[in-house]
Amino acid sequence: MPDIVLEGVRMEFPGQGATGPAIALAEMDLAIHDREFVCLLGPSGCGKSTALNLIAGFLTASDGSVRVGGQEVAGPGPDRGVVFQDANIFPWLSVAKNVAFGPSLSRRRDRNAIRRQVDEMLDRVGLSQFANHLPLELSGGMRQRVGLARVLVNDPPTLLMDEPFGALDAQTRIIMQELLLELWERDRKTVLFVTHDIDEALLLGDRIIVMTARPGRIKSSFDVRLPRPRRYEITSTPEFVALRRRLFEELRHEAARADELEAVH
Ligand SMILES: Nc1ncnc2c1ncn2[C@@H]1O[C@H](COP(=O)(O)OP(=O)(O)O)[C@@H](O)[C@H]1O
Ligand SMILES: [Mg+2]
Secondary structure (H helix, E strand, C coil): CEEEEEEEEEEEECCCCCCCCEEEEEEEEEEEECCCEEEEECCCCCCHHHHHHHHHCCCCCCEEEEEECCEECCCCCCCEEEECCCCCCCCCCCHHHHHHHHHHHCCCCCHHHHHHHHHHHHHHCCCHHHCCCCHHHCCHHHHHHHHHHHHHCCCCCEEEEECCCCCCCHHHHHHHHHHHHHHHHHHCCEEEEEECCHHHHHHHCCEEEEECCCCECEEEEEECCCCCCCCHHHHHCHHHHHHHHHHHHHHHHHHHHHHHHHHHC
8 A cells, every 4th residue: 555645736836916826836746655665856945845845744735635644644643754954953951862852752661761762863973972962062964964863763664855965065965874774674664765866865765756836746657777886986987977878858847847946937
């Protein structure tokens, strides 16, 4: 059974002043299977974040149906972990306390169990030595590790990620992509990963869904049959290079249109 289903989803934002309503998504259909890693790829402004926020339950569609695990989405829920570009961690809590935040909301857990769970999570993301540090004392990459750990520690069956590594420098981004792959290999959650970066989509995804420029629709879907487990080295193989070229051709026109749309406004 598909885990995430969008049917005929339309999203209209009310216009401000003289501008009419902005149609972010028009008739979007999407089905993501259980434990599939899907990358949603498209130019800036095409509605990727809007789609993710609808699935997360932060937004409500103007029309159509958004279902997760067979249920119509009525708001955010613990079954969907969301990771944004800014790690949305609490600056006043230590790394360990940030990660413990979700589990400590659950009434059933005892403190020792939570501590063990947090320790294990920090170990998995390579932050054991920074458990007592405050977020301000960390690098951008480390903060994003905390953000990831904070979400993964709750073990949500579905992970929604919106350009989580977009603000990191190129090398740190690769290290974080490899970390995410390593974490995913172990639990194989359903992942919807939003990006405008072709290489990132190819390195991570089982499938890449390409969106058109605004108003966003699904343009095409590519299966990525590169072997797993994957590491950065795969990005220089002939298979990867050929896929990169195809995806660029697919996106070229949409990127140019997105650019024009931006110029008009
Ligand atoms: N809250 C909002 N109010 C008005 N327009 C919005 C709002 N959020 C997004 N939009 C518009 O919807 C379109 C899609 O935005 P978004 O989903 O953020 O695109 P992406 O994530 O692909 O860059 C853009 O044209 C954007 O300006
Ligand atoms: Mg976005």
